[in-house]
Amino acid sequence: MYSSKITGLGSYVPDRVVTNEELSTLMETSDEWIQERTGIKERRWVDEGSGDTSATMGAKAAKIAIERAGLTKDDIDFIIFATLSPDMYFPGCGVQVQDILEMPTVGALDVRNQCSGFVYSMSIADQFIKTGMYKNILVIGSEYHSGGLDLTTRGRSVSVIFGDGAGAAVLSRSEDTTKGILSTHLHSEGKHAKELTVEGPSIAHWVPEILEENDPNDTSYYPYMNGTFVFKHAVLRFSQAIIEGLKTNNLEASDIGMLIPHQANLRISQFVQKKFGLNDDQVFNNIQKYGNTTAASIPIALTEAWEKGKIKDDDIVVLAAFGSGFTWGSVIIKW
Ligand code: UT7
Numbered sequence: 001m002y003s004s005k006i007t008g009l010g011s012y013v014p015d016r017v018v019t020n021e022e023l024s025t026l027m028e029t030s031d032e033w034i035q036e037r038t039g040i041k042e043r044r045w046v047d048e049g050s051g052d053t054s055a056t057m058g059a060k061a062a063k064i065a066i067e068r069a070g071l072t073k074d075d076i077d078f079i080i081f082a083t084l085s086p087d088m089y090f091p092g093c094g095v096q097v098q099d100i101l102e103m104p105t106v107g108a109l110d111v112r113n114q115c116s117g118f119v120y121s122m123s124i125a126d127q128f129i130k131t132g133m134y135k136n137i138l139v140i141g142s143e144y145h146s147g148g149l150d151l152t153t154r155g156r157s158v159s160v161i162f163g164d165g166a167g168a169a170v171l172s173r174s175e176d177t178t179k180g181i182l183s184t185h186l187h188s189e190g191k192h193a194k195e196l197t198v199e200g201p202s203i204a205h206w207v208p209e210i211l212e213e214n215d216p217n218d219t220s221y222y223p224y225m226n227g228t229f230v231f232k233h234a235v236l237r238f239s240q241a242i243i244e245g246l247k248t249n250n251l252e253a254s255d256i257g258m259l260i261p262h263q264a265n266l267r268i269s270q271f272v273q274k275k276f277g278l279n280d281d282q283v284f285n286n287i288q289k290y291g292n293t294t295a296a297s298i299p300i301a302l303t304e305a306w307e308k309g310k311i312k313d314d315d316i317v318v319l320a321a322f323g324s325g326f327t328w329g330s331v332i333i334k335w
Helices: 031-038 054-068 093-100 114-130 153-159 190-195 207-211 227-248 266-275 294-307
Strands: 003-012 017-019 042-044 078-082 107-111 136-143 165-174 180-188 256-261 316-323 327-334
Touching: 003 054, 003 114, 003 294, 031 266, 054 093, 054 136, 054 165, 054 294, 078 093, 078 114, 093 107, 093 136, 107 114, 114 136, 114 165, 114 180, 114 294, 114 316, 114 327, 136 294, 165 294, 180 227, 190 227, 227 256, 227 266, 227 316, 227 327, 256 266, 256 294, 294 316
Parallel strands: 078 107, 078 136, 256 316
Antiparallel strands: 003 165, 003 180, 017 042, 136 165, 180 327, 316 327
């Protein structure tokens, strides 16, 4: 058996900064409401005409991660791409990245697990590496939310939260099984699928509706979220995923060197921090600058925490996510 080690990290966010003030010119909202309820001050949105998409942003983040791993695109054995905002209904963004980066004909897999997408992808990559099947796997989380949000007051409870961006990691085979990914933990509860969803495009909300006259009251193409319901489940499931990961490895909360929670809402991260008695140096948040970037939030935050020197050799790093599905999970790493 081998162990999977993160050997490279990279991120990319669009240049365009969208402040809460700017949003308040589009819909009835305010900087005060957004900051108080979510912690978000600004987010990045793709600039029209920039050519940025989930696939291209993912490719930019991936290029950095591959370089930092000291590898070339030809060393990558497998691509995993997590997104809820793919460029196309099909095929997935993984093959697009392969094309953009001119990679060889290795396998490419898209993961549709929303905010938990990166955690799921890391777990999949870990299984392939541990068993010896692959040596270097590129894992990407990337989202282009802004093109699909309801920017009227009707959609404000969701639209103010989401941001665009991408993060990537290279996982590589290591013979030192005392370090790297120690364990991963995945869960889902499909009965809550409709509490956080975009129904269209789908077979039910696709050809028939597109062919019909565009109905301004049709919200099936916009994200819907039962916010308070999701919030309550988030705080519970985040905590459970972390406890499960710690217990599996005989660790205590005090052993955590760095917790990178999916950046869903600063209040959720603060709740989790308090519950586990973690100090500010043990948790990394950057939702204030980027909003909720769904599958990209953990790799963007992990990259930034690492770039700032906040993750040190031998640290226990915990990644935890919760989101639509519902899906949730954690990754426990010894750096
Ligand atoms: O990333 C995947 C997982 N996602 C999450 O975990 C997110 C979980 N949920 C949340 O983060 C929060 O529920 C939200 C940030 C989405 C909403 O915050 P909330 O404190 O739950 O607010 P609410 O939905 O209960 O709305 C409170 C009030 C309502 O007005 P009334 O009915 O009290 O008059 C809303 O209409 O705030 C109103 N409101 C807004 N006001 C100004 C909702 N959105 C806005 C807005 N600006 N953007």
